[in-house]
Amino acid sequence: MWGDYRQCHIYPHITIFAEILTGHGCFGKYLHQIAGREPSPQCHECGVLQDTAFHTLVECAAWGPQRALLENVVGPVSSLRSMVEAMLQGQQSWLAVSSFCESVLAQKEAAERVREEDANADPIRRRRTGGRRRRYANLLP
Numbered sequence: 686m687w688g689d690y691r692q693c694h695i696y697p698h699i700t701i702f703a704e705i706l707t708g709h710g711c712f713g714k715y716l717h718q719i720a721g722r723e724p725s726p727q728c729h730e731c732g733v734l735q736d737t738a739f740h741t742l743v744e745c746a747a748w749g750p751q752r753a754l755l756e757n758v759v760g761p762v763s764s765l766r767s768m769v770e771a772m773l774q775g776q777q778s779w780l781a782v783s784s785f786c787e788s789v790l791a792q793k794e795a796a797e798r799v800r801e802e803d804a805n806a807d808p809i810r811r812r813r814t815g816g817r818r819r820r821y822a823n824l825l826p
């Protein structure tokens with residue numbers, strides 16, 4: 686209906702939409718409660734107590750300029766459901782929603798990496814590269 690699916694750039698966005706719809710992504714509540722990688726579920730951008738997919742994409746003032754660009758194309762976005770419905774209105778809306786989500790999540794992930802790499806970071810926040818290997822090595826005589 687929108688022509689070749691590859692021109693709709695659907696593929697690179699599937700994981701992003703999965704993160705948004707399940708909330709299992711770079712959101713404070715998930716990182717804190719489920720992944721155990723953040724000392725609190727707080728939003729690093731605005732300080733609200735619970736950072737969720739809804740908070741990031743619909744509420745957080747830090748992403749206001751990006752959200753304004755999106756709303757110019759699809760109209761007011763008041764819920765994750767309205768965002769998904771907007772995506773399905775056509776190719777232009779799809780691209781507006783996906784580029785909004787992609788730019789916000791890319792910036793959140795970049796900021797998360799900076800926090801992980803900070804030498805003074807809370808230990809639970811650090812990247813766990815090779816942890817199992819190191820623990821195993823410690824068991825060797």
Ligand SMILES: [Zn+2]
Nearest residue numbers: 728730731745
């Ligand atoms: Zn926020």
